[in-house]
Amino acid sequence: MRIVTRSVARAAASSMVVAAALALLGLQATAQTASAATAKAPSVVTCTTANTKLTVTEVSRPVNHLLLKATNTGSKPCYAYIAPFLRAGADAQAPVAWAEETTPQSVVTLKPGRSAYAGITTSTPEGEGGAKEKTLGVFFADRKGNAAGKEKTLKLPKGGVFFNSAATVTYWQDNARDALSW
Known part of the structure; x- marks a missing residue:
């Protein structure tokens, strides 16, 4: 044993x-x-106008809305932090307000060639004043919510779009449907 x-x-x-x-x-x-x-x-950088292509288009629904699209043209992934800073018209005194209720659960990360979207409400009947604007100035935000990089000025569709005091912009979303659903 x-x-x-x-x-x-x-x-x-x-x-x-x-x-x-x-x-x-x-x-x-x-x-x-x-x-x-x-x-x-690859390291991830902040999205700016230097590493993205920006376009703005008018959408049929919802009414009085535009869609801002940012496509990563760089070789590294980038973070689209918070929401874009928008200047409606060359004489704008303040940026378009961010729609806080559209905050996504996480920062939108754009791999090279991928896009992020922000919906823009240009006006509502409750808004005051307003004017037809021909350009839209765009800055990206950094992680702390400050403007990052240089401003990109885009021409608005149809020679101009009416903006009033009710104008808002969503936080960056990873798809157009979410950007326009609020």
């Missing part, structure tokens, strides 16, 4: 040594794979 017990004990000990060695190798391989993935992962 002793011989069998010793053999079983030695086999069990050998199995434990082999298992520990394999576990150690697996842990090292996982660490190497993780560090290799980290080394190859």
Whole structure:
């Protein structure tokens, strides 16, 4: 019986040594794979007018709305933080208000070639004053909510669009439907 017990004990000990060695190798391989993935992962930058293409289009529904589209033209992914700063017309004294109720659950990340969207309400019957504006100035926001990069001025569709005091813009969304659904 002793011989069998010793053999079983030695086999069990050998199995434990082999298992520990394999576990150690697996842990090292996982660490190497993780560090290799980290080394190859591109860094993410802030979206600005320098690394995106901006377009603004009029939409049929909802009425009095525009759609702002930002497409990453850079070689690295970029974060479209918060919402765009918009200046409706060359003489605008204040940016268009952000629609706080449209805050997404996370920052929109744009891989190269991908787009983010912001819906713009240009006017409502409750708004005051207003004028037909021909241009839309756009700044991106940085992580802290400050303007990032240079302003891009876009021509508005149909030679101009009416804006009044009720104008708002959504936070950046990862699809056009969400940007226009509020």
